[in-house]
Amino acid sequence: MRYLSTAADLQKIAASLHLLDELPEAIIIDDLSSFVDARGAEHAGEKRHRDAVLVKTLSFLHEATAYASENLAFASRFPGGAKRSCHLLVADPAADAPQSMHLMQRWLPLVLMIRGTGPDFILSVLPQALKANRLPAACAVQLCYHLAPYSAITLTDIKPPVLEADATAVAM
Incomplete structure (x- = not known):
């Protein structure tokens, strides 16, 4: 387990994975945006820099992961x-913006979106992930659940899938 603070640290760990004994x-990775955040600036140049760091880190x-999987399989x-x-x-938690979501979908095989503010949440699979993973449309259902402190997760409802046109409008 490693506690890192910058995207450069994360990139170094990923690049040197092949040196590990096991x-x-x-x-x-928890809260990826905290590694690549460009000080929350709104300027286009800094957003481009943030996106470049995000893409480089995800790559x-x-x-x-591919290297480790190949060697573990061998x-x-x-x-x-x-x-x-x-x-x-x-x-x-910050990947809900449509402009950064396509970057995540490029490098991650399955994107699940959790929306809501405690204790009620909705978990859904984005339709683009279904196509990319050749999953049936039935996997696109939205699971509504309740998560109370010190208790179990309670499934409260199952809703129809998110439509393709609505996928870019979905927010976490």
Whole structure:
């Protein structure tokens, strides 16, 4: 486990993954935007810089995950080896903006969106992710759930899928 503070640190870790004695089965990044945020500036030049840092970071993570998966799969071919791979999980509360969502979808195979403010939330799969992963349209249902402190998650409703035209208007 590593606690990092900048996109450069995250990129260095991803780029040096091949040097580890034992490859990870999961790479988990919490609040990706905090690594690549350009001080919250609204200027187009700084937004372009932020997007470039985001794309570079996601590409490093994608390549690191692919490398680890390939090598874990190779090691599992030996007798007694269980099938293993490396998975990338990225949480980003700021990825709801349509202008950055397409960047996330380019590098992450499945994008789930959680909307709402506690304790009621809606979990949905974006329609573009269904097409990219060749998943049936039935997977696009929205799961509504209630999450109260110190209690279990309660499924409250299942809604129809988000329409293609509405996907860019969805906000977290």
